[in-house]
Amino acid sequence: MSGTSALAAPRQDAAPRRASWRLSPYALPLNALRILAKCALPLILWFSAGRLVRWALLLLAATVSHGSWYQARLVLTMLLFTLVVMTSLATTVGMLYVIREALLETQARRAGGEAKESLLNALNRTALVFAGIYTTWGFVADDAREFSGIDMMRQPDRYILDAGSGDDSGVAAGLLNLDPKVSLVTMAVAYVVKWYFGRRHEAGEGRFSGMLATFGELAFAFYGINALATAVGARSDWIGHRSAIAAWHDFASSAEDGVPGWKQVSEWLGDVWPHVIDALAIPLAWLTVGILVYGAYAEDTRTTIRGTRLEEAAAHLERTHNWTRLALVKLSAGWTARWIPLLNSLRLTARGGVALFGLFALCYVGLHIGGDFLLRAGRYLTASEEPYLWFATGEPVVYVVDLVVTLVTMCLLAATFDLAATRARARARANGGAPVTGGTAEPDRSSPSR
Template sequence: MSGTSALAAPRQDAAPRRASWALSPYALPLNALRILAKCALPLILWFSAGRLVRWALLLLAATISHGSWYQARLVVVMFLFTLVVMTSLATTVGMLYVVREALLETQARRAGGEAKESLLNALNRTALVFAGIYTTWGFVKDDVRAFMNMDLLRAPTQLFDDAVKGEHSGVMAGLISLDPKVSLVTMAVAYLAKLYFGRRHEAGNGRFSGIMATFAELAFAFYGLNALAAAVGARSDWIGGRAAVAAWHDFAAKAEASVPGWQEFWGWVGEIWPYVIDALAVPLAWLTVGILVYGAYAEDTQTTIRGTRLEQAAVHLERTHDWTRRALAKLSAGWTARWIPLLNSLRLTARGGAPLFGLFALCYVGLHIGGDYLGRAGDYLLASDTPYFWLVTVEPVGYVKDLVVTAVTMCLVAATFDLAATRSRLEGRAPLTGETSEPDRPSPSS
């Protein structure tokens, strides 16, 4: 009997060891693949639907951008392009939303009595910060490039034919040819809409207020591109001759001549900085979106510094004059919109263990490098001697590559959040996110 008892003990400890390994940061790739296996079909459907709507909007915008009433057409083109970005938002949120039931943290919330949140509520909460991340970190460049390629391939010879005739074809120029005066008018309309829906969203009124505020925010930015480009072009010489700018260039030239290694150091920084952004900041941006989808999230500075030494400094700042606070808010608005959500995500992810974010960033970079090789392999396999046959194969190859990379990326984001949130909950710390169920609306009588 003693021998039997000795053999039974390891079997009883096997389950805790398996559970401990499942929550290890190093199990992140396996957890991501587990989520992908459970939710492959809805991920494919969401991505395919979003890709189809995006393609249709880009084709419609490229078609409308040519013809009579040119400026009026370009207003519509910019409107459709804003819808393209909103489609990317809806697709990303939808893909993250459909995998949430496969997460351990979601199962624990359900066991605790938390109600299931609607997709609309998650979309409304995520929209504004997603728009800031999408435009600030340059993801919108892919949509601009897609529009230009669509416009070029719609009539491949028009650009050359019009150049031979000495005419302006307008090919690939639908997003930059809007008249500055028209841009200012449409900017004003978009700003008023942004102000109205933004205040409703801050007050918690209107189920679509966040989405509408995001649409107005994007429209305000896109319509303002032409007016801003015209203003910068008209004043570039004036700015270049100002004393402060001239003094800065003079200081940089003197430092380069007198400080040993100055040029080499900044040249090295300039070379590695894009890789730092792609390997660390961009994964954090997508992780921020995931945290937004899976729970209530405060992207402001107070949330990020809470529990740190900077919190006391913020208390002293609140005691300063109102004009001082406003000036500091204006001066730091660009920095906070760009970095505060990412810093908050890094802080929350760190609760799951220091290796978690490192492995997440490593998997993210490896996945996108593998996606590039996958696309190249598809091009090689479908290569043909038939002229222009690549026009037939480029879309299917791009679709498969983007489907694999996007689906696995969303599962990787979900798995990272799941591990961080579950480890934080089991260790007895405050949850990463608050309640995500649909909030109760006050009755009209109240």
């Protein structure tokens, strides 16, 4: 009997060891693969449906952009392009939503009595910030390039003839040829939609208010492309000769001549900065979307700076004149839309440890580099001496590569959130059992300990 009990002890300790390993940041790749194995089928269905709808909308937009009543057609083309971005939103949120039940954090929430959230609520909460991230970080450029590619493939001979004759038939230019006056009118309508439903969303009214406000936000931005481009082109010479701009150029050129190493440092930063964006900012932007879908996100600047010295400065700002606050909000709007969501995500992810975020960024970059090599391999294996066969083989290869990369990316985002939230929950429990809010892993602010 004594020998039997002595052998049983290590088995009793095996389960806690396995549980602790699952919470290790270095288990992130295994957790991502575990989620992928559980949810592969619904992820494939969501991705395929989203890709089909997106392609159909782009083809319809390219078809509509040619014919009589040209400007009216371009208005409709931009409307369809806005729906393309909304489709990307729905697909991304849907893929993240279907794997939430495979997360440890979700199981903890269910054990705590939290009800299952609907997909519509997740879409409504995510829509506005997703639109800001999607436009400010340039993801929409991929949609614009694909629209142009589809339009050119519909009429390749016409595009080539236009290039030789100097004519403009509007091929691949359906997003650029909208008249500035028409752009201003449609911008005004889109702004009203954005303002009205944005106010309703802030007040918590309307089941679809967040999505409709996002639609107005995107339409306002897209319809304004041509008007803004025209205004910038007309004023570029005037702006270039203003004293502040000229003084800055003079300062930069004199610094290159007078400050040792200035030119080398600026060139080095210019070379390194794009890689920093691709390796850190872009993964963090997508992680922001994942955290939004799972309900662990604070959208405003005040939540980001809570507990830091900047909170006191913000309190002083609240006591300033209304026009001062309004001017500061307008001047910092682009910065806040671009960086504040990422700072929120970084703050939440940092609770899981620096190693977790570092490994997440490394896996994200490695995954996309591997996707590039996979695409090359697919094109190499499907290459043929038959002319134009790549028309038939090219798109399936791209689909398979995008499917693999996107599915693993979604699981990686979910696993990163899951580890960060679960580790923060376990740490809070070990430090005295402070209650945590569902998913935010923040202490309850109504707690007496606060």
